[in-house]
Amino acid sequence: xxxxxxxRVLVAAAAALAIGATASAQxxxxxxxxxxxxxxxxxxxxxxxxxxxxxxxxxxxxxDQSGRIVPALAKSYSISADGLAYTFELNDATFHDGTAFDxxxxxxxxxxxxxxxxxxxxASEFTNITSVVPNGDHAxxxxxxxxxxxxxxxxxxxxxxxxxxxxLAEGHDxxxxxxxxxxxxxxxxxxxxxxxxxxxxxxxQGAPALEQVVIRFVSDxxxxxxxxxxxxxxxxxxxxxxQQAAVESNPALALVRxxxxxxxxxxxxxxxxxxxxxxxxxxxxxxxxxEIVLEVAYGGGTQxxxxxxxxxxxxxxxxxxxxxxPEKAKALxxxxxxxxxFTIKLVLPQPYPQHIQAGQIVQDFLRDVGVNAxxxxxxxxxxxxxxxxxxxxxxxxxxxxxxxxxxxxxxxGLGTDRNYTGVVDDEVANWIATANITSDPAMRHSLYSQAxxxxxxxxxxxxxxxxxxxxxxxxxxxxxxxxPLLDSFDFRAxxxx
Amino acid sequence: xxxxxxxxxxxxRGLTEREVVSRYxxxxxxxxxxxxxxVLTLVFLAMRxxxxxxxxxxxxxxxxASQVSAMRAQLGLDRSLPAQYITYLSDVAQGDLGASLRxxxxxxxxxxxxxxxxxxxxxxxxxxxxxxGLGLGLLAGLRPGGTFDRVALLFTxxxxxxxxxxxxxLLILLFAVQLGWFPVLxxxxxxxxxxxxxxxxxxxxxxxIPRAAQVxxxxxxxxxxxxxxxxxxxxRSKGLRPWAVAKxxxxxxxxxxxxxxxxELGGLLTGTIVVEQVFGLPGLGATILGAIGARDYxxxxxxxxxxxxxYVLVNWLADIMxxxxxxxxxxx
Numbered sequence: 001x002x003x004x005x006x007x008r009v010l011v012a013a014a015a016a017l018a019i020g021a022t023a024s025a026q027x028x029x030x031x032x033x034x035x036x037x038x039x040x041x042x043x044x045x046x047x048x049x050x051x052x053x054x055x056x057x058x059x060x061x062x063x064d065q066s067g068r069i070v071p072a073l074a075k076s077y078s079i080s081a082d083g084l085a086y087t088f089e090l091n092d093a094t095f096h097d098g099t100a101f102d103x104x105x106x107x108x109x110x111x112x113x114x115x116x117x118x119x120x121x122x123a124s125e126f127t128n129i130t131s132v133v134p135n136g137d138h139a140x141x142x143x144x145x146x147x148x149x150x151x152x153x154x155x156x157x158x159x160x161x162x163x164x165x166x167x168l169a170e171g172h173d174x175x176x177x178x179x180x181x182x183x184x185x186x187x188x189x190x191x192x193x194x195x196x197x198x199x200x201x202x203x204x205q206g207a208p209a210l211e212q213v214v215i216r217f218v219s220d221x222x223x224x225x226x227x228x229x230x231x232x233x234x235x236x237x238x239x240x241x242x243q244q245a246a247v248e249s250n251p252a253l254a255l256v257r258x259x260x261x262x263x264x265x266x267x268x269x270x271x272x273x274x275x276x277x278x279x280x281x282x283x284x285x286x287x288x289x290x291e292i293v294l295e296v297a298y299g300g301g302t303q304x305x306x307x308x309x310x311x312x313x314x315x316x317x318x319x320x321x322x323x324x325x326p327e328k329a330k331a332l333x334x335x336x337x338x339x340x341x342f343t344i345k346l347v348l349p350q351p352y353p354q355h356i357q358a359g360q361i362v363q364d365f366l367r368d369v370g371v372n373a374x375x376x377x378x379x380x381x382x383x384x385x386x387x388x389x390x391x392x393x394x395x396x397x398x399x400x401x402x403x404x405x406x407x408x409x410x411x412x413g414l415g416t417d418r419n420y421t422g423v424v425d426d427e428v429a430n431w432i433a434t435a436n437i438t439s440d441p442a443m444r445h446s447l448y449s450q451a452x453x454x455x456x457x458x459x460x461x462x463x464x465x466x467x468x469x470x471x472x473x474x475x476x477x478x479x480x481x482x483x484p485l486l487d488s489f490d491f492r493a494x495x496x497x
Numbered sequence: 498x499x500x501x502x503x504x505x506x507x508x509x510r511g512l513t514e515r516e517v518v519s520r521y522x523x524x525x526x527x528x529x530x531x532x533x534x535x536v537l538t539l540v541f542l543a544m545r546x547x548x549x550x551x552x553x554x555x556x557x558x559x560x561x562a563s564q565v566s567a568m569r570a571q572l573g574l575d576r577s578l579p580a581q582y583i584t585y586l587s588d589v590a591q592g593d594l595g596a597s598l599r600x601x602x603x604x605x606x607x608x609x610x611x612x613x614x615x616x617x618x619x620x621x622x623x624x625x626x627x628x629x630g631l632g633l634g635l636l637a638g639l640r641p642g643g644t645f646d647r648v649a650l651l652f653t654x655x656x657x658x659x660x661x662x663x664x665x666x667l668l669i670l671l672f673a674v675q676l677g678w679f680p681v682l683x684x685x686x687x688x689x690x691x692x693x694x695x696x697x698x699x700x701x702x703x704x705x706i707p708r709a710a711q712v713x714x715x716x717x718x719x720x721x722x723x724x725x726x727x728x729x730x731x732x733r734s735k736g737l738r739p740w741a742v743a744k745x746x747x748x749x750x751x752x753x754x755x756x757x758x759x760x761e762l763g764g765l766l767t768g769t770i771v772v773e774q775v776f777g778l779p780g781l782g783a784t785i786l787g788a789i790g791a792r793d794y795x796x797x798x799x800x801x802x803x804x805x806x807x808y809v810l811v812n813w814l815a816d817i818m819x820x821x822x823x824x825x826x827x828x829x
Contacts (some may be wrong), residue, residue, distance in 0.1 A: 039553065
């Protein structure tokens with residue numbers, strides 16, 4: 001008897017494995033280093049929330065693979081000549097709860113993000129809206145007090161997600177139980193562990209190929225790599241630098257390297273003596289070989305000379321990165337009367353090992369030109385409240401500014417004391433403020449260019465550059481892509497080959 | 498912090514069993530409330546002494562100062578500290594732990610979601626440290642200086658000297674990476690399921706090893722003490738078989754380890770914070786660390802209340818267990 005049982009068990013086990021294999025071919029598992037705080041797109045500013053939200057929600061417009069804003073839930077849109085009215089023709093789409101998407105949803109969604117009670121961190125992007133008027137069920141006009149060329153960018157970003165009006169009226173908890181029109185529905189969310197998304201068969205652009213997407217939260221990049229190499233993960237969002245060559249040379253895996261939307265900088269606090277002198281800030285730029293900083297701390301990228309990501313159409317052609325020239329830096333520092341024992345406090349944010357490493361490299365370079373940087377590492381909450389905001393208790397600090405679809409998102413606040421660097425330049429502030437409400441694209445471009453050229457000369461930052469976005473996947477995973485500038489995950493066309 | 502009283506002391510004053518028990522319960526309850534209040538006040542103040550609040554962190558790099566203050570008002574963080582403190586204490590007194598600022602749902606739901614992982618790891622670790630610790634201690638103590646005793650001594654020395662996260666990494670490297678018997682990541686995407694509970698064995702062992710060593714040391718010392726008692730000598734001289742003698746030694750010496758076990762059990766909760774990080778487990782440890790980072794005050798306070806309650810309960814349980822296992826402490 002016993003002898004007979006063994007093969008049966010084996011057959012059963014083999015069958016179970018086979019079923020497991022077919023099921024997993026429909027399931028894609030991705031490891032993600034951060035995790036969302038909430039899935040309510042209107043009450044967060046966390047990139048991670050929008051990276052995941054991209055699969056659950058849709059906006060009226062979205063960003064395509066080349067970075068252009070294209071129609072999404074709106075099948076088309078038109079802008080009035082004065083730039084004060086945006087009219088959207090809506091697609092037929094259905095929310096995950098079965099209700100149809102219509103103009104009432106647009107009205108309710110835009111009403112909620114602007115409402116004081118919502119306290120959305122993105123509310124200011126919608127303050128120019130005076131009214132949202134439905135024209136029947138399938139068209140809507142957004143009226144503005146001032147031309148707001150950035151409106152489409154806001155609507156294409158994660159926080160422009162459309163929500164169902166019925167659920168909004170009920171005060172539904174979108175943070176934990178999201179309801180959108182997106183290609184996937186939330187199946188389960190175990191915080192600090194994983195989010196499971198299941199296919200939305202009724203997706204208005206056609207159902208996605210994958211049955212299920214599992215997003216595992218794995219903050220340790222070494223563990224991510226381990227999971228990719230053992231087959232536990234199909235995609236990992238960060239590949240440790242030391243393992244990039246191994247991923248590239250493994251025929252079963254693929255390394256994807258593409259430009260990110262980040263601008264990496266060391267912000268300089270111009271409220272302090274000597275640092276308030278533009279000559280000193282330019283000298284600090286010349287003292288640091290930013291190519292080395294990018295290569296060693298961030299795994300490679302492209303240098304920039306102003307506060308705009310490399311490759312952006314807004315990046316002024318005339319601006320080149322500061323050349324590494326320690327001798328010239330020393331001369332400039334001497335010119336500015338900087339004492340030989342000049343010491344600055346270099347504050348680095350604790351949850352970002354890359355910024356900490358970059359800071360240590362900067363410290364070495366500065367020592368070579370006679371500037372002593374004392375490193376202090378602080379927790380993220382402390383960094384946000386004491387360094388970036390509040391008392392600005394720092395001489396220099398390293399951080400990355402995430403990509404924005406419209407330059408207004410990146411530049412607003414520069415030239416004013418609201419910016420953490422404290423470099424006040426009314427002209428810069430004015431150019432930016434004017435560009436933000438200028439409809440004419442050429443005029444807008446020239447205003448931002450002027451500002452960006454001045455920002456290069458004033459050097460409120462040591463400009464490092466734009467790092468590459470490096471992620472790894474199994475070679476058989478195709479059709480997955482990350483939204484340019486926003487870094488959102490797009491699984492709609494993803495499948496296994 | 499806890500005001501303790503032992504049933505023995507009460508018994509000596511000639512009170513009836515009922516009186517002893519009700520007095521004991523009353524004093525314990527009062528001391529629990531005072532402890533909880535003191536710890537909560539400390540955590541309340543410590544969290545608010547940290548720079549930054551939930552609104553600053555949610556606002557991140559992009560939100561303007563006015564947006565951050567709007568968020569602060571919406572979260573109720575703009576009210577004065579005494580006002581927040583009084584509201585919070587009165588809510589807690591009514592059993593309302595508030596809502597998470599980050600997750601925007603009741604703290605109780607957060608705790609109920611996260612507790613099973615931590616409790617499973619902690620109880621598995623407790624059983625392992627109990628069996629391993631008492632077993633090692635007993636066997637080592639019965640033959641002091643023997644080979645087993647030396648091996649046990651080596652184990653306890655190493656186990657106590659090394660930090661527990663180091664054992665965690667070692668176990669992951671050996672059993673998950675090299676042998677592939679366990680997944681590298683703690684739990685499947687669905688979280689803790691019955692089928693996945695064996696995934697928690699490595700973290701439980703990690704947590705249990707140093708605690709087992711401590712229990713083993715104490716148990717060995719107790720056994721050695723008991724071995725030199727007169728009754729053991731008498732029993733031996735009367736020709737009682739060694740296992741029967743060992744049984745007597747065990748039943749008389751092991752109850753002495755209960756207070757230590759209770760302390761260990763309380764310590765397991767804090768120990769899981771580290772171990773959950775090493776194994777990437779979505780338990781209370783990850784919750785409290787995430788909540789501190791996000792300045793999610795109600796969650797930090799909620800986990801604290803839970804931890805204090807468990808700690809006090811375990812100590813009560815230990816008191817009762819001691820009475821049950823030690824006949825000398827029983828009221829006639």
